[in-house]
Amino acid sequence: MSKKNFETEAIRTQIERSEFLEHSAPIYLSSSFVFEDAEDMRASFAEEKERNLYSRFTNPNTTEFVEKICKMEGAEAGYAFATGMSAVFSTFAALLNSGDHIVSCRSVFGSTHALFTKFLPKWNIETSYFKANEVEDIEKFIQPNTKILFAETPTNPGVDVLDLEYLGAIAKKHNLILVIDNCFATPYLQKPLDFGAHIVVHSATKLIDGQGRVLGGVAVGPSDLIREIYLFSRNTGPSLSPFNAWVLSKSLETLAVRVDRHCENALKVAEFLESNEHVNWVKYPFLKSHPKYEVAKKQMKQGGSIVAFEVKGGVEAGRKFLNNIKMCSLSANLGDTRTIVTHPASTTHSKLSEEDRMEVGISDGLVRVSVGLENVEDVINDLQQALSS
Numbered sequence: 001m002s003k004k005n006f007e008t009e010a011i012r013t014q015i016e017r018s019e020f021l022e023h024s025a026p027i028y029l030s031s032s033f034v035f036e037d038a039e040d041m042r043a044s045f046a047e048e049k050e051r052n053l054y055s056r057f058t059n060p061n062t063t064e065f066v067e068k069i070c071k072m073e074g075a076e077a078g079y080a081f082a083t084g085m086s087a088v089f090s091t092f093a094a095l096l097n098s099g100d101h102i103v104s105c106r107s108v109f110g111s112t113h114a115l116f117t118k119f120l121p122k123w124n125i126e127t128s129y130f131k132a133n134e135v136e137d138i139e140k141f142i143q144p145n146t147k148i149l150f151a152e153t154p155t156n157p158g159v160d161v162l163d164l165e166y167l168g169a170i171a172k173k174h175n176l177i178l179v180i181d182n183c184f185a186t187p188y189l190q191k192p193l194d195f196g197a198h199i200v201v202h203s204a205t206k207l208i209d210g211q212g213r214v215l216g217g218v219a220v221g222p223s224d225l226i227r228e229i230y231l232f233s234r235n236t237g238p239s240l241s242p243f244n245a246w247v248l249s250k251s252l253e254t255l256a257v258r259v260d261r262h263c264e265n266a267l268k269v270a271e272f273l274e275s276n277e278h279v280n281w282v283k284y285p286f287l288k289s290h291p292k293y294e295v296a297k298k299q300m301k302q303g304g305s306i307v308a309f310e311v312k313g314g315v316e317a318g319r320k321f322l323n324n325i326k327m328c329s330l331s332a333n334l335g336d337t338r339t340i341v342t343h344p345a346s347t348t349h350s351k352l353s354e355e356d357r358m359e360v361g362i363s364d365g366l367v368r369v370s371v372g373l374e375n376v377e378d379v380i381n382d383l384q385q386a387l388s389s
């Protein structure tokens, strides 16, 4: 069938239906699948045919979820994981050998940072960091043993924007595998593979589920690299459960309409904050004041759901603001229907040293808002009363 538009692929990509002709995908809660006979068993294990053997390898529900994401990201192949972190870890573990080196943006998700600093070094894999706002420096950190270039954009929690086209060109020039965590943007707003990325990873826990229900992750890219990731994962077992895959596949059907509203609301929240006297500064990719506004416009369809800002008055004012929030949730998640307000310095990034936090731009007064799908007037009213009290 001919290639369809993004929203249609998200809805109409589906696994084969059973004899009951279900309209909506059923859940295949089965850990294994039976063989017709000895020959079928042999041929299946020899990978002479594509079929489900065991749900640690593949399952119809994870296959449907992966096929959708691949179409949405424009990728050849993919593999689904139990969490975003297992997607990130398995990508590194599958593609790197002892002695290899990573160049990564300094502003990455807290657990990814822990992987780089605490765990990958156990296998003699070291990481060097460039600053989110100093991408021109990347080449300084590339060594003969560098194999992967890694970044998130927009970054968490500072909402910095990295130029994907530039990263793609650097990766090409130095023959590196460019891995992009596309969690904040989702494939609806940004397709890193179009700019030269090789692998895209996601925490599906965030906007892909979008309703704060299940954990999940996925990695997509060219068949040869994904095959390495698949072989590593089917043996080590970080696979996504069929139930979660079913939830996530359903969620993708509404991704575009949800993200449209998230972005519309987030821009209004960002504009409100920018005009508020108790706020030092606001960062949102589609605000003209964002230092990388032009880059954001080039590579993103809209600005996303996350707004970062700094409350005037440091830690005390920040804590007071959070304590005065009445409706929005104080939670560590993001990309939910419910607006979530977090204080990275005391939560997600509390394990970083003060110096490291400053280097990635996490001041004590930094607040991250994951703007939800409530009526935006109610969100703004809540933020406003918390800022003025």
Ligand SMILES: *Cc1c(COP(=O)(O)O)cnc(C)c1O
Residues within 6 Å of the ligand: 083, 084, 085, 086, 109, 152, 156, 181, 183, 184, 202, 203, 204, 205, 206, 215, 216, 217
């Ligand atoms: C949440 C998050 C992750 C980790 O995902 P989990 O599903 O919680 O394991 C990775 N990267 C980014 C950017 C995230 O926001």
